[in-house]
Amino acid sequence: MSPTRPPGLRTGWTTGTCASAAAKAAAIGLVTGSVPSDVEVALPGGRRVRFPVEAEGPACAVVVKDAGDDPDCTDGARMTATARLTSSSPGPPLLLAGEGVGTVTKPGLGLPVGAPAINPVPRRMITTALEEVGSHSFEVTFSVPGGEDMAVKTTNARLGIVGGISILGTTGIVRPFSTAAYRASVVQQIDVAGALGQPMVVLATGSRSEQAAMRLFPGLDQVCFVEVGDYTGVALRRAARAGVARVVLVAMAGKITKLAAGVMMTHFHRSKVDGEVMAGAARSAGSGQGILRAATATATARHFYEACVAAGDTRPLDVLCHRAAGACRDHAGGQVEVEVVMVDFEGDEVVARG
Numbered sequence: 001m002s003p004t005r006p007p008g009l010r011t012g013w014t015t016g017t018c019a020s021a022a023a024k025a026a027a028i029g030l031v032t033g034s035v036p037s038d039v040e041v042a043l044p045g046g047r048r049v050r051f052p053v054e055a056e057g058p059a060c061a062v063v064v065k066d067a068g069d070d071p072d073c074t075d076g077a078r079m080t081a082t083a084r085l086t087s088s089s090p091g092p093p094l095l096l097a098g099e100g101v102g103t104v105t106k107p108g109l110g111l112p113v114g115a116p117a118i119n120p121v122p123r124r125m126i127t128t129a130l131e132e133v134g135s136h137s138f139e140v141t142f143s144v145p146g147g148e149d150m151a152v153k154t155t156n157a158r159l160g161i162v163g164g165i166s167i168l169g170t171t172g173i174v175r176p177f178s179t180a181a182y183r184a185s186v187v188q189q190i191d192v193a194g195a196l197g198q199p200m201v202v203l204a205t206g207s208r209s210e211q212a213a214m215r216l217f218p219g220l221d222q223v224c225f226v227e228v229g230d231y232t233g234v235a236l237r238r239a240a241r242a243g244v245a246r247v248v249l250v251a252m253a254g255k256i257t258k259l260a261a262g263v264m265m266t267h268f269h270r271s272k273v274d275g276e277v278m279a280g281a282a283r284s285a286g287s288g289q290g291i292l293r294a295a296t297a298t299a300t301a302r303h304f305y306e307a308c309v310a311a312g313d314t315r316p317l318d319v320l321c322h323r324a325a326g327a328c329r330d331h332a333g334g335q336v337e338v339e340v341v342m343v344d345f346e347g348d349e350v351v352a353r354g
Contacts, residue, residue, distance in 0.1 A: 010068035010069045011068045011173050011174060012065070012066050012067035012068030012069070012070055012072070012075070012173070012174035013049075013051075013065060013066055013067070013068075013172065013173065013174060014122070014168055014169025014171075014172055014173065014174055015065060015074055015077065015079060015122070015165065015166070015167045015168050015169060016118075016119065016121060016122025016125055016126075016167050016168055016169030016172060017041065017043065017049070017122075017125065017169060017172040017173070018051070018063045018064075018065045018077075018079040019063075019079050019081065019118070019122055019125075019126055019142055019167045020041045020122065020125040020126045020128070020129040021039050021041045021051040021053070021063045021079075021129070022053070022061045022062060022063040022079045022080060022081035022142070023061075023081040023083065023093075023126050023129055023130055023138075023140045023142075024039050024041055024129035024130060024132065024133060025039040025053040025055075025061035025063070025081070026059050026060055026061040026081040026082055026083035026140065027059075027083045027129075027130050027133040027136070027138055027140070028133055029055065029057075029058055029059045029060070029061060029083070030058070030059035030083045030084065030085065030138075031133060031134060031136065033058060034055075034058070035053060035055035035057075035058070035059070035060070035061045036053055037052065037053055038050055038051060038052050038053055039051055039053050039061075039063075041125065041128075041129045041132075042125070042128055042129070043125075043171065043172035043173065044121055044124070044125065044170070044171055044172055045171060045172075049172075051063050052064075054078075056080065057082070059082060059083045059084065060080065060081070060082045060083075061080070061081055062078050062079065062080045062081075063078075063079050064076060064077070064078055064079070065077045065078075065079055067174050068174055070174045072174060073150050073153040073154065074144075074150055074165055077144050077146070077147065077150065077165070078144060078145055079142065079144060080098070080142065080143045080144065080145070081140050081141070081142055082098070082140070082141045082143070083138050083139070083140050084138070084139050085136055085137060085138065085139075086137045086138070086139045087137045089137060090135035090136060090137055091137035092127065092137075093126065093127055093130050093137070093138045093139065093140055094138070094139040094140070095116055095118055095123065095126060095139075095140055095142070096116060096139065096140065096141040096142070097116030097117065097118075097141070097142060097143075097163065097164070098141045098142055098143030099143045099144070099145070099147070099148075099163075099164070100143050100144035100145055100146060100147020100148055100150075100163075100164040100165065101116055101117065101118075101142045101143055101144055101147055101163065101164045101165060101166075101167065102116070102117035102147075102151060102156055102161035102162060102163050102164045102165060102166050103115070103116060103117060103161065103162055103163050104116075104117055104160065104161055105160040105161070105162055106159065106160025106297075106298045106299075106300075106303075107297075107298060107303045107306070108159075108160075108297075108298045108299075108300030108301075108302040108303025108304075108306065109159060109160070109161070109300060109302065110302060110345060116142065116167070117156070117161045117164075117165075117166040117167065118142070118166070118167040119166065119167065119168050119169070121169060121170050121172075122167045122168065122169055125169075125172065126140070142167065144164060144165055147163075147164035147165045148163060148164045150164070150165050151163075151164050151165045151166075154166075158299050159298075159299055159300060160298060160299070170207070170208075171207075183231050183234055186226060186228050186229075186231050186234055186235050186238070187234065187235075187238050189223065189226045190226060190235060190238045190239055190242055190244065191238065191242055192223055193221075193223050193224050193226075193242065193244065194239070194241075194242025194243050194244050195242070196221075196223060198221060198223065198224050198244065199244065199245045199246060200220070200224060200244065200245065200246040200247070200248065201224045201225075201226055201235075201239055201244050201246075201247055201248075202216075202217055202220065202224055202225050202226070202247075202248045202249075202250060203226050203228045203232060203235050203236075203247060203248070203249045203250070204225065204226070204227050204228065204249075204250045204251065205227075205228060205229060205230070205232070205249075205250075205251040205252070205255045206227065206229070206251075206252075207227065208252075208343075208346065208347030209250045209251050209252060209343055209347055210225060210227045210250070211347055212250055212343040212347040212348070212350075213225055213248070213250040213341075216248075216250065216341065216350070217248075230265055231265070232249065232255075232259060232264050232265075232328070233264025233265060233331055234264075235247075236264070236328055236331050236332040236336065236338070237331065237332060237333075239332065239336050240332040240333055240335040240336050244336060245336065245337060246336065246337045246338075246339070247328070247332075247336050247337070247338050247339075248338075248339045248340075248341060249324070249325075249328065249338065249339070249340045249341065250341045250343060251340070251341075251342065251343070252301075252305075252342065252343060252344070252345055252347075253301040253302060253304065253305040253317065253320070253342060253345075254273055254300070254301040254302065256301075256320050256321060256324045256340060256342050257273050257274065257277055257278055257301045257304075257320055257324075258273060258274075259324035259327055259328060259340070260277050260281070260320045260321075260323035260324040260327060261274045261277045261327075262327045262330075262331075264327075264328075264331055273299060273300060273301045275295050275296035275299075275304075276295075276296070277320070277323075278294075278295035278296075278301065278304045278316070278320070279292055279295035279296055281295075281316040281317075281319040281320045281323070282295055282304075282316045284316075284319050285313070285315035285316045285318070285319050286315070287308070287311070287313050287315060287316050288311065288313070290307060290311060291304070291307050291308055291311055291313060291316060294306075294307035294308075302345065304316075305317065305345075305351075309351065314351055314352050317342055317351055317352035318352045318353065318354055319354070320342070320352070320354070321340040321341070321342055321352045321353055321354025322340075322354030323354070324340045324354065325338045325339060325340040325354045328340065339353065339354070340353070340354045341353050
């Protein structure tokens with residue numbers, strides 16, 4: 001389910017999309033001697049979009065981010081890419097963080113410590129864009145003037161990303177929406193499922209977890225799958241009111257850890273992962289000291305999750321799921337049976353249940 005948006009709100013472009021366009025333009029400038037005035041790149045879904053480009057040198061290009069009507073602190077950011085060849089033979093690009101682009105200093109983000117804060121989907125977009133320029137081995141340095149100030153308005157510092165903003169995005173598109181409209185759409189879909197006499201709804205906190213949920217329950221009516229975002233608590237109470245007997249929540253480690261702590265509004269600005277909750281799960285499961293230390297080593301549940309998986313001990317993750325399910329049942333007044341399913345960070349595998 002896509003969030004309902006009031007008519008007239010403009011979509012925008014992620015930092016990842018803008019970085020891929022800037023990188024391609026800079027690479028073209030390096031190869032041909034002239035940065036183009038505009039450039040076309042592919043989004044993850046296959047759609048191609050064109051961006052105006054400013055040249056700041058023979059191999060340096062700028063794409064200005066337009067976030068549409070989303071209240072994004074990186075709106076107007078000048079995503080700058082500088083390209084150079086590292087060898088005469090083709091090879092994977094080397095992506096570097098320049099001024100205003102963050103560097104990863106803690107584990108748990110799915111990126112190596114010391115790497116630029118460029119998430120996996122934008123990395124693939126950038127690589128694809130550079131491959132369209134030709135068979136070369138490029139090094140591209142990304143910078144954003146004022147990026148360090150922009151990052152102050154994000155959670156980057158708490159997550160161990162220092163020096164600037166992250167290059168993000170999963171679809172390439174920023175879709176603004178009213179939080180009130182999103183909440184209303186969650187309520188409406190659950191009401192419809194209840195009105196149709198559906199005995200179960202499956203809540204997912206994002207697009208990847210929703211895809212995982214649909215694979216888990218292939219025969220379930222589409223109306224029963226609800227992408228709730230951060231409105232898990234709202235959805236649970238509405239399910240109880242609508243007479244839905246069973247709720248299955250499919251999510252990743254971070255959201256489930258917050259739910260296990262009784263936090264039903266899981267937006268990162270309003271709540272944070274509690275390391276003591278993870279540590280308690282590890283102790284309850286009788287896990288080793290390495291997993292126990294991982295619980296409080298960083299501000300991310302991902303690091304704890306990865307430590308459990310690496311040790312071959314997912315019992316603490318089962319404990320988190322059980323505790324999250326109990327908190328969800330309590331939140332729904334005991335009127336709904338709740339199961340919590342944890343999937344990996346790609347939404348590909350079920351790693352724990354409770």
